[in-house]
Each structure stands twice: as C-alpha cells, then as structure tokens.
Amino acid sequence: MMSSAMLYGLGVGPGDPELLTVKAMRLLQAVPVVAFFAARGRPGVACNILAGLIPESTEQMRLEYPVTTEIPVSDPRYGALMGDFYNQSAERVAAVLDSGRDLALVCEGDPLFYGSYMHVHRRLEGRYPIEVVPGITGMSGCWSRAGLPMTYGDDVLTVVPGTLPKEELAARIANCDALVVMKLGRNLQKVRHALDEAGLLERALYVESGTCEAEIRRPLRAMQGVKAPYFSMILVPGRGRAP
Numbered sequence: 240m241m242s243s244a245m246l247y248g249l250g251v252g253p254g255d256p257e258l259l260t261v262k263a264m265r266l267l268q269a270v271p272v273v274a275f276f277a278a279r280g281r282p283g284v285a286c287n288i289l290a291g292l293i294p295e296s297t298e299q300m301r302l303e304y305p306v307t308t309e310i311p312v313s314d315p316r317y318g319a320l321m322g323d324f325y326n327q328s329a330e331r332v333a334a335v336l337d338s339g340r341d342l343a344l345v346c347e348g349d350p351l352f353y354g355s356y357m358h359v360h361r362r363l364e365g366r367y368p369i370e371v372v373p374g375i376t377g378m379s380g381c382w383s384r385a386g387l388p389m390t391y392g393d394d395v396l397t398v399v400p401g402t403l404p405k406e407e408l409a410a411r412i413a414n415c416d417a418l419v420v421m422k423l424g425r426n427l428q429k430v431r432h433a434l435d436e437a438g439l440l441e442r443a444l445y446v447e448s449g450t451c452e453a454e455i456r457r458p459l460r461a462m463q464g465v466k467a468p469y470f471s472m473i474l475v476p477g478r479g480r481a482p
C-alpha cells in the first residue's frame with residue numbers, strides 16, 4: 240500500500256436522492272474529492288442524482304468517456320479506447336490518493352453491479368485501501384416504485400443487457416421466469432422482438448428514469464419508439480408459482 244488515503248466506491252442508488260444510504264450520505268459530506276463518470280457533454284448520471292448534495296468546498300473530478308454508443312462494443316477500437324480511458328482514470332484517482340486525500344468515486348445504483356466503478360477498482364485494488372459502499376440497484380428501485388412483485392417462490396431471476404446479440408438474447412430469456420433487461424438504448428426493438436418470441440411481451444413493463452421525478456412507466460406492448468434512452472430498463476415479473 241502506497242498511501243493510507245481511502246478510495247470509496249460509492250453507490251448512490253437508483254435516482255431518488257432519498258434512496259442514498261446513510262453511509263453514502265455521510266461519506267459524501269466528509270471526503271475532499273468526489274469523482275464521477277460522464278458521457279461527453281452530459282452531466283453524469285450519478286452526479287445528477289447527487290445535485291445539491293455535494294458540498295461546494297468538495298473538489299470534483301469528471302471522468303469523461305471517450306465514446307459511448309458511437310462505436311459498437313464488439314469493435315476492437317472500442318475495447319482499446321475504453322481500456323486506455325480506464326487506465327488514465329485510475330491514475331488520476333491514484334494521484335489524489337497519493338496526495339493523502341480520500342476520494343469517493345460515485346456510481347448510480349450499486350457500484351459492483353454493471354458499474355464503471357469496477358474498472359477503476361480492479362486497477363487499484365492492492366495498491367490502496369478501498370471500501371465499496373453498496374447502493375440500491377436501479378432494478379430494485381424500479382420494481383419497488385412500480386409495486387411489482389418480481390420473484391415468487393422458486394422463480395429464477397434472469398438479468399440481461401439488451402446489448403447482447405439477438406441469438407444470445409433469445410437463448411438467455413427462453414424459459415426464464417422473472418427477467419430484467421438493462422441497457423436498452425438503440426436495442427429496444429431487438430429486445431421487444433425477443434420478448435415477443437419468448438411469450439413475455441404481455442408481462443413486460445418499460446421503466447425510464449425509475450424513482451426520479453421524470454420517471455416514465457408503461458407496458459412495453461404500448462411502446463411505439465424504436466429507441467430508448469440510456470437510463471431505462473424492462474421488468475418482467477415472475478410467473479407466480481408460489482402457493
């Protein structure tokens with residue numbers, strides 16, 4: 240360990256700032272530096288959730304993705320660009336820790352559940368003391384706000400990113416009970432088709448900006464558009480096999 244300064248991987252919950260944990264709130268007030276990821280020209284999802292909650296005296300570090308959807312994830316250029324970006328992000332975080340200051344890298348939902356935080360975590364573990372503070376996941380926030388019982392009795396919950404190729408998507412959701420589809424964006428039509436084929440369209444609920452003031456919720460079958468925003472998911476409740 241080079242430094243005793245702490246890195247916190249801070250989950251900030253699904254969107255409603257009241258769904259932050261007491262621990263996350265305490266650390267946000269205490270750390271001298273808060274870092275967050277953001278798409279180019281955008282405020283950053285976790286940072287948005289925290290609007291007004293980060294003290295003015297706190298230094299903020301913006302980690303801006305070089306690309307988001309401009310290049311397909313399967314393109315080798317995507318992996319190379321993002322690998323460099325996470326290396327540089329980890330070194331920027333390391334420089335703060337080396338100066339003896341604690342830093343919280345904030346992440347929407349839970350940091351270890353599809354969170355970009357993990358890429359920095361993997362690069363710095365063993366070099367610095369790290370504490371991960373769990374957050375309420377987006378899916379948990381969305382199904383709670385919708386009052387949607389998800390998994391009954393022996394139901395199996397499947398979680399898939401909508402970015403999967405259509406054959407793999409179809410294979411993963413065949414025979415599933417309860418299902419969550421994350422990362423919709425331009426994959427909405429492909430996902431809708433796969434759900435229809437699997438006989439799940441009738442039970443599917445679309446949620447955008449779940450738990451936020453701007454939340455939109457509607458049955459997927461009533462959706463017209465071919466694209467969804469980044470901050471959206473689909474929930475399919477289980478079959479209710481419990482007694």
Ligand SMILES: C[S@@+](CC[C@H](N)C(=O)[O-])C[C@H]1O[C@@H](n2cnc3c(N)ncnc32)[C@H](O)[C@@H]1O
Binds near residue numbers: 351352353421
């Ligand atoms: C990179 S993953 C981050 C997941 C996050 N760490 C979590 O615990 O939920 C981003 C995806 O999470 C989903 N998501 C997270 N929070 C959401 C919310 N409040 N409403 C809708 N979708 C959400 C969306 O599908 C989005 O594309």
